[in-house]
Amino acid sequence: MILPEERFRLIFRELYPSLSFYATRLVQDDEAEDIVQEAFMELWKHKENIEQESHIKPFLYRIVYTRSLNVIKHRSVVNNHAESIKKITQFKLDYYNPESNDVIGYIEGLETRKLINDAIAELPTKCREVFILSYQFDKKNKEIAEQLGISIRTVEVHLYKALKALRIRLKRHT
Numbered sequence: 001m002i003l004p005e006e007r008f009r010l011i012f013r014e015l016y017p018s019l020s021f022y023a024t025r026l027v028q029d030d031e032a033e034d035i036v037q038e039a040f041m042e043l044w045k046h047k048e049n050i051e052q053e054s055h056i057k058p059f060l061y062r063i064v065y066t067r068s069l070n071v072i073k074h075r076s077v078v079n080n081h082a083e084s085i086k087k088i089t090q091f092k093l094d095y096y097n098p099e100s101n102d103v104i105g106y107i108e109g110l111e112t113r114k115l116i117n118d119a120i121a122e123l124p125t126k127c128r129e130v131f132i133l134s135y136q137f138d139k140k141n142k143e144i145a146e147q148l149g150i151s152i153r154t155v156e157v158h159l160y161k162a163l164k165a166l167r168i169r170l171k172r173h174t
Helices: 003-027 028-043 053-098 102-121 125-136 141-148 153-169
Strands: none
Touching: 003 028, 003 053, 028 053, 102 125, 102 153, 125 141, 125 153, 141 153
């Protein structure tokens, strides 16, 4: 059976309002209108394959239902994508927020540590050696004196000079 154009127009006028109402129960008004129009376009494409006119109404409702589901799924994918982007952006904002995060502190700590290490490296050899033994290896002045074969007073003088030089050098960076 071939669906003649005149019969198609009658079916359109008869079913369009109820299909539109049905579609608006599933999706938004503007989407519903497009879906119903697409359903009638599908009917027109298959007008030559219609075996019984009684199959037309279920055919159209099935198309409206299927297309509405596709719109809903697509909207869900878009919303999930937008939500994911929102979460990632919020994570970045939280992660790099200087008030609530240790990243900036960590980076500043690395920079400060490099400044200190550079300043220590510039100390005279004996001064640097005494300072490292005292502050990095936590040795007592007596142990340093014995290890280096110098007097405790010399150890104290080297530590004093090292600390003074480091204060001057690091003060420029604060």
